[in-house]
Amino acid sequence: MADSPVSTHDPKDSSQSLEPSPQEQKKMEQAYAQMKRKMTMQEISKKIKHKIMVLSGKGGVGKSTVSTGLALSLAQQGLSVGILDIDITGPNVPKMMGLDGRRLHVESGRIHPAQGHLGVKVISMAFLLDNEDTPVVWRGPIKLGAIQQFIGDVEWGSLDYLIIDFPPGTSDEPLTVAQSLPDIDGMVIVTTPQDVALLDSRKSITFSESLKVPVLGVVENMSGYTITGNAAPGTDIEIAAPAGKKLKTTADENGAFSVTLDIFKEGGGKNTAEEFGVPFLGALPFDPGFVRGGDDGVHRIVSEPEGASAVAFAAVVAAIQEQIVDSDSSSLEII
Ligand SMILES: Nc1ncnc2c1ncn2[C@@H]1O[C@H](COP(=O)(O)OP(=O)(O)OP(=O)(O)O)[C@@H](O)[C@H]1O
Numbered sequence: 001m002a003d004s005p006v007s008t009h010d011p012k013d014s015s016q017s018l019e020p021s022p023q024e025q026k027k028m029e030q031a032y033a034q035m036k037r038k039m040t041m042q043e044i045s046k047k048i049k050h051k052i053m054v055l056s057g058k059g060g061v062g063k064s065t066v067s068t069g070l071a072l073s074l075a076q077q078g079l080s081v082g083i084l085d086i087d088i089t090g091p092n093v094p095k096m097m098g099l100d101g102r103r104l105h106v107e108s109g110r111i112h113p114a115q116g117h118l119g120v121k122v123i124s125m126a127f128l129l130d131n132e133d134t135p136v137v138w139r140g141p142i143k144l145g146a147i148q149q150f151i152g153d154v155e156w157g158s159l160d161y162l163i164i165d166f167p168p169g170t171s172d173e174p175l176t177v178a179q180s181l182p183d184i185d186g187m188v189i190v191t192t193p194q195d196v197a198l199l200d201s202r203k204s205i206t207f208s209e210s211l212k213v214p215v216l217g218v219v220e221n222m223s224g225y226t227i228t229g230n231a232a233p234g235t236d237i238e239i240a241a242p243a244g245k246k247l248k249t250t251a252d253e254n255g256a257f258s259v260t261l262d263i264f265k266e267g268g269g270k271n272t273a274e275e276f277g278v279p280f281l282g283a284l285p286f287d288p289g290f291v292r293g294g295d296d297g298v299h300r301i302v303s304e305p306e307g308a309s310a311v312a313f314a315a316v317v318a319a320i321q322e323q324i325v326d327s328d329s330s331s332l333e334i335i
């Protein structure tokens with residue numbers, strides 16, 4: 001009898017029944033599932049060294065282009081990288097990573113990411129769509145629950161960096177992710193040089209305070225368009241730029257010249273960063289190759305690994321890594 005469990009429960013006393021009601025049973029199961037998920041999230045989180053959120057206030061400024069570019073640029077350094085694409089209504093990361101039409105691979109109840117260019121692991125809500133033209137209309141709590149579940153069920157393995165791409169706006173998704181995944185290093189705010197986008201990126205910076213996730217800095221996307229050409233060596237060249245400006249340059253000794261046109265305004269990202277006292281991480285050029293890459297599934301960094309855009313991304317990545325090292329050593333929040 002030494003091993004028999006000790007019970008204070010008297011089987012004859014029905015008022016003392018320990019049998020939970022069906023509702024209690026359900027609540028217990030929910031609480032258990034939630035606890036288990038929290039533990040799983042912590043486990044997942046431990047295996048991912050750095051987590052970076054990519055946000056903007058305004059849509060279409062290039063968050064997904066920047067997310068995929070950062071991921072590929074980090075992968076070019078030989079690091080293991082993943083992208084989590086949270087955008088349920090307009091996910092286009094798979095397309096940019098050459099994984100269009102992929103479906104989820106599930107094994108023993110765990111979701112395994114697809115591998116895109118340069119071995120980058122990709123998880124996207126797009127993998128849940130039956131047809132890419134069918135928008136997923138999930139209401140608030142269901143959508144957020146799905147995101148939580150998604151994060152908890154993905155088998156990333158060990159990663160150096162996880163880049164998280166969001167839908168536009170300062171909505172519930174970043175909050176859900178920040179609450180689910182512990183130790184997020186910070187957020188990168190994407191802006192274009194235009195005033196409206198700037199105003200919205202200011203909102204994103206204020207939003208970061210409420211999320212308690214530091215701002216790693218601001219990236220200015222679609223910053224300038226560089227024209228290159230050839231002429232007789234030493235030729236003076238004048239180019240008509242937007243807003244009636246004239247840009248002058250001289251062909252070098254090989255006859256090559258290049259000028260950068262500011263299609264939108266200049267320096268907006270830098271000004272926002274200065275105004276809010278957060279780092280300016282750099283500018284990415286306007287490069288039509290990004291649009292083509294988005295359509296044909298070959299990202300600019302893959303098609304031209306040493307081109308101007310890849311170089312600009314590498315500089316932004318270096319600036320981000322500097323911020324992360326700083327915050328690792330000081331453990332101070334930037335904002
Ligand atoms: N630097 C760039 N040069 C040229 N085109 C770009 C650049 N960055 C982004 N684009 C193009 O702009 C469009 C929008 O980019 P993207 O999808 O990355 O923006 P987004 O902020 O993720 O949009 P959404 O808010 O809808 O998620 C795409 O067609 C993309 O190819």
Ligand SMILES: [Mg+2]
Pocket residue numbers: 063064065087092166167
């Ligand atoms: Mg996007």
